[in-house]
Amino acid sequence: MKITRRTALQGTAGALALGVGGFNFDFTKAEAQAPAVKRGGNLTFAISAETPHYDPAGSDTYATLHFAAPFYSTLLRFNLSKFPAVEGDLAQSWTVSPDLMTYTFKLHPNVKFHDGSTLTSADVKATYDRLRNPPAGVVSTRKATFADIGTIETPDANTVIFKMKDVNAAMIEHFASPWNVIYTAKDITADPNFPKTKVNGTGPFTFVEHVKGSHVSGKKNDGYFKKGLPYLDGWKGVFTLQAAAMLNAVQGGQVLGEFRGISPAERDRLVQTMGDKIRIEEQSWTLNLLVCFNVDKKPFDDVRVRKALLMAIDRWGGSVGLSRISTLRSVGGVVRPGSPMATPEADLVKLPGFSKDIKKSREEAKKLLKEAGQENLKFVLWNRNLAMPYTPAGIFLVDQWRQIGVEVEHKQSDTGAYLATMNAGNHDVAIDFSNLFMDDTSLALAKYLSVTRAPENRSRSKDAELDKLYDDHIRERNPEKRKALIRAFEKRLFEQAYQQPLLWWHRIVPTHKVLMGWKMSPSHNLGAQLEDVWLNA
């Protein structure tokens, strides 16, 4: 057989996908073979979007976490070597009552914030109070998740007790969320919006500078409470909004990696040009793009219009083509395909928008539009100007909707403007995203709750039935009954067609082989603290 460059590349990619991908990659084995840690050096990496502000509690874009996570700590965090196991970060130990109604955390003593003040349980309480009950003018993206917390007690400076109003079976995982970074009580009491523009954490690195449009940088926190960490002297995150610029920077060694993810074509290019200098890791991703209708705007207040537009999309055909050219890959419902609670394909195809008979589906869509008096529908599709995978998704959707006679203007803007437009409800239809850090459904479903409970619901829908199904499911401990409630939630959501996953992503991360200690996971929100990262140079 003749081995061409193309077959060699395909073989390499396939081998990488088989060898490194999948849920069961043995990280511990890889760790055992790792060389001895070297201290010092500065890491430069790419961040392909610039955060609109510095506050992870009010954000759901990785642009904020890749920027801010190294400056902060959380109560718990995910152990990426044993994902989804949880380990302590600021919490030295913790106990959970058998009825799941009380969570007690013991904090590490003498933890210092970067301004020199000492961390106490009052800081944890203030941070979580801000998360679950944000003051006027503060956005908490995780308000719904922590709504079940009844009271937070601080019996002493190093003990925090969370008493729940209701059971949430995944509460420990929520305490490990990378977004719940701990702020000082004095900062957020004096100015609740302090974290949006200033940085004062207990993380492994202290803030050095943010040059807008250029970079953010941090230096080693000598007073970090985990002795011997971090290994690096400092780091610099360079904003590379153009994919081509990012790839060139990786290829030229100006940056040693990009921790979000690249497309299959970009991966092939790096492997082809860099050979054994580049490390590629792949895994399915806890992230999907959503087609999101603003139900406050006409004609998207009409369920027939929304449903028709979803039914026109050939997800199955699209996944075949788009997976070749972008990070979009799997067809799935509200839970990541392949994860334990995911909807099986046989059930999924019965839901609106997931039929494999696209011709029939589009005929029905045209009928629905006619019934709604919207045969000549025209609207603007809001999208983010990130090439991967937002642009391919936008191009795909415009094509799909043209096939039922709908005319769409595709508007792309910077992350800040894109989020501001959607958060203010100024969009007609948008490509939104569901950015998860774990597979637990209490997180995955929260985005679809009524906007009064979940500000990140950009369809602005209010649906008491969905809210009740969500509440029932998080209290349910029987996995089968829980699964049934999730199915009912998904059916209701897709029948009402407020928003719907377009496709789930596939994560491909390139790093130079000199970069060590960074761990791959199904979420690009995890592992951004960089405390274990070192350079083998």
Next chain:
Amino acid sequence: MTIAAPAVPTPRIREPNWFLDFCRQQPLGAVSFVIICCMMFAGIFSRLVAPYDPLDIDFASILGAPSWEHPCGTDAYGRDICSRLIFGSRTALVIGFTSSFIGSTLGAVLGVASAYFGGRIDNWIQRFMDILLAFPLIVLALVVVAALRKFVIGGVDVNLIFAIAIPILPRVARVVRAAALSVRVMPYVDAARAAGYSDTRIIFRHMAPNVVAPYLIMLTAFIAQAILAEASLSFLGLGVTEPTAAWGLMLSGNAADFYREAPWMILFPGAAISLAVFAFNLFGDSLRDYLDPRFRM
């Protein structure tokens, strides 16, 4: 006896055929004119000329090589590149013509007014032009396009047109002002002023027609620059957005990922931009040579 007067032949006054004259004197200009006409034809009648809809995705034909079915191949979405080039010529011409026309016309008006009024008005206008001229065309266009938000009418971003027109304005104003300075001292301008005509009338009826030649030359020359600027801005992600067919856009995005595997993705749009710029530049040069008596020797 009368002496018959010799028959004086009635002189045949031949209307000059400007077009044939231009073709004979400027063969390269004529060739460019044909190319421009082809582009205009393709742009105006895109729907009739293009073999496929430029937005139609066909995942079965991703990155297809040039063939009888797809003469210029297909892109990463299986879209027909030939059809996208044909529709792209519409984008290039609409933005190229409109921005060049707006920039050149405003520049010409400012140039003539500046020359006519002289003194402080001339000084103020020219210093403002100096500020604009301090920036290269593409840099100024980038600044303007970044400062203005998109304002789409009929599928065309009006602000993109202005972003390209603004840098053209001072360049035309400077050239036209130089021509207008020599017109201003002509006796007929003094006569018009003495007759009490208004400034507006003198500028538009007496001076402007006499600076049409440099204006036309600049107009055609800047169409090429505008097409190039539009392609550059689209390439940088600041021009038209996907899935609109535009030549600059065809060179960016997925083309950067797949050009090794599918070189036709960059080859044909690159050739189209080069050909259009070449044709407009050559046509502008030929027009200058044809209209300027100093080049007619």
